[in-house]
Amino acid sequence: MPDEVWEQFVRDSERDIRTSGAPKEPSARARMVTERLRQQEARGELPQGWRAMPDGQRAGGRRDRRRKVWTAVAVVLAAAVAVVAMKPSLLPGDPFGTDSAAGSGADSGTGADAGSRSAAPLPAETAPETAAPGAVPGTPTLDDPFAGSPAARYADGAAGIVLPRAKAVGVFSKDQVARALEQSRTLLVESNIDRGTLLGATPEAVFDEVLDPRQPELVEDLRSWLREPGEDRDPLRMFSRFDPDEVRLVGDVVRTRGRTTFEEGRDGALEIHTDYTFVYALAPADPDATEVARTIVRRVIDLRMGDPAKYRATPGRLAVVSYDDDIGNSACFTHDGFLHPGLAWSDATGAPPSGPAVDPYDRSRDIGGDSEPDACGTVSRT
Incomplete structure (x- = not known):
């Protein structure tokens, strides 16, 4: 096994152990598995490029799914902020005091009276x-x-x-x-x-x-x-x-x-x-x-x-x-x-x-x- 390939494998293993919350010192089983893999590599028993798994796949699908969920939430929040910005009176109680027409004597409605309904009913x-x-x-x-x-x-x-x-x-x-x-x-x-x-x-x-x-x-x-x-x-x-x-x-x-x-x-x-x-x-x-x-x-x-x-x-x-x-x-x-x-x-x-x-x-x-x-x-x- 080329030295640079082995060093990359060790670095990857140490990083995965750290992020998993496991003890920093590899266990005896981990050392045995590592040694067995090194020997199988030397005998040509492992497929070519087995260490070349992309980072995204190595991290697993859960992080990707979580990122997609947060992206969807961010889109919904952005839409809500845009709607409130255009019509702040939609917020309960009108906290920004935007319903300036409330005291004008008009309210909302349909039909022949729609013109007089420019403010909320009393x-x-x-x-x-x-x-x-x-x-x-x-x-x-x-x-x-x-x-x-x-x-x-x-x-x-x-x-x-x-x-x-x-x-x-x-x-x-x-x-x-x-x-x-x-x-x-x-x-x-x-x-x-x-x-x-x-x-x-x-x-x-x-x-x-x-x-x-x-x-x-x-x-x-x-x-x-x-x-x-x-x-x-x-x-x-x-x-x-x-x-x-x-x-x-x-x-x-x-x-x-x-x-x-x-x-x-x-x-x-x-x-x-x-x-x-x-x-x-x-x-x-x-x-x-x-x-x-x-x-x-x-x-x-x-x-x-x-x-x-x-x-x-x-x-x-x-x-x-x-x-x-x-x-x-x-x-x-x-x-x-x-x-x-x-x-x-x-x-x-x-x-x-x-x-x-x-x-x-x-x-x-x-x-x-x-x-x-x-x-x-x-x-x-x-």
Whole structure:
């Protein structure tokens, strides 16, 4: 065996022993194997070039596989970094404060409202708001009817009625409370969001599934008011309705924001409090008209499910304890059972608004308690 070949073999063997973590001094078996290989080499019994195995193969496939795995991970990380660099708001919580449009009053969406959805929708309201929302630039159009309105960031329709988690209250189980909360949601949806109701139909589900028939004064009054509205018989106290001969709804959604809470009342009753604002986009009934207006309706309704053993109540139905409303942009002192938004072409004969202007989007203020009985206020925006 040439000396340089033998020296290379020794160097390779020592290196492999060091990297394997084995003792630096070759064992007796290793020395025997080395001597046997040297003798077989001298007799020509080993194939030519048996020491010429490439380094990559001698190291084995595991290191190569590990290198490939880390290469793939590096590619994925690089792609993720590139995506975040282009849109940092994808990170939870927006740690870099990149969602600058969040306070602009727009949110994201599809269809006719897509233009006003340039910022994320507001989170669900879980506590009373502390101030009115800021000014929002923009002008409503048929394609973007909520532009220039805080409602651009409100939820769509029933999605804005987020119910609290149910729990047992008073004499009622968790399941009974959950059902009552769903009934309160049905009342709000059928009265203020359902398209049939908005165009003048009677919301039968309210009477058939929610309201307690053993509260006849209210139930019978509401049905009568819907049939024959008048000054003291106004269905708008509970229902949102528009005259389809006068206006048409723009788009497919009503924007909704508010909250529902509940607690135990007297004698173990379940008391449900609802406070919601509904924003409607409207245009003249003439299909060629392009003017867009908005009407804002805020409703505060208190409901009760009483223990039939202590209350004159129907099991599984809700009684209305109180209701109040605040309507922005509708003709004053009209009693035909419809809301009449202010439009340039309108010839509504209602009394002109008077009194101090209020912001119909300001959910931090109470409604009803500080207004004059015959007041017809103005709104600061629609």
